[in-house]
Amino acid sequence: MELTLINKNDIDFVVEALSDPEFYEMARGPEVKLVTHDTIEQEINSVPGAWWIMWEDGKRIGWVRFTPKNVWVAEFGQVIVDPEYRRKGIGSDVLRLILNSVGVVFKIIISTTTSKNVAAINHLTKMGFEPVEIRPITDSVKRVTFQKRRSQ
Numbered sequence: 001m002e003l004t005l006i007n008k009n010d011i012d013f014v015v016e017a018l019s020d021p022e023f024y025e026m027a028r029g030p031e032v033k034l035v036t037h038d039t040i041e042q043e044i045n046s047v048p049g050a051w052w053i054m055w056e057d058g059k060r061i062g063w064v065r066f067t068p069k070n071v072w073v074a075e076f077g078q079v080i081v082d083p084e085y086r087r088k089g090i091g092s093d094v095l096r097l098i099l100n101s102v103g104v105v106f107k108i109i110i111s112t113t114t115s116k117n118v119a120a121i122n123h124l125t126k127m128g129f130e131p132v133e134i135r136p137i138t139d140s141v142k143r144v145t146f147q148k149r150r151s152q
Contacts, residue, residue: 001055005051017080047067050067052098056085063080064078073107073109075109076111108148109148130148131144131145132146132147
C-alpha cells in the first residue's frame with residue numbers, strides 16, 4: 001500500500017464513496033449533508049496536503065485526512081477503505097505510517113467519530129487513542145473525540 005496526495009482526478013472517487021447516505025451518517029453524523037464534487041474540492045483546497053489517497057497495485061483503495069490544527073495538534077480522520085480491502089489491517093497501517101512520519105511533529109493527534117461507528121471506536125482504542133469528549137448530536141447519536149499524546 002502506498003499513499004499519495006490527493007489531486008483533482010481523485011475527487012470523483014471520494015464523492016462516490018461518500019454518496020451512500022447510510023455510510024455517510026455513520027461516519028460523519030446526521031447533521032452533515034452529502035457531499036458534491038465542489039464541496040470536496042473546496043475542502044481539499046482549504047487545507048492543502050491534508051487528503052491522501054491509498055493505492056494497492058495501481059488501484060485507489062481509500063483515503064485518509066490528516067489535518068494540522070496548530071503547531072501542536074493535528075487531526076487524523078476519515079480513514080475510508082474500499083469494502084473489498086477492509087479487515088486486512090490497511091487502516092492500522094495507514095495510521096501507523098502517518099503517526100510515524102508527518103505525525104511526529106505534533107504533540108497531540110485527535111480523531112472524531114460518531115457513537116454509531118463502532119469499528120472506528122475500536123480501531124482508535126486499539127491504536128492507543130483515548131476518548132476525551134463525548135457530545136450529543138441527536139438523542140441516539142453522539143460525537144466522540146479521541147486523542148493520542150506523543151511522548152517527548
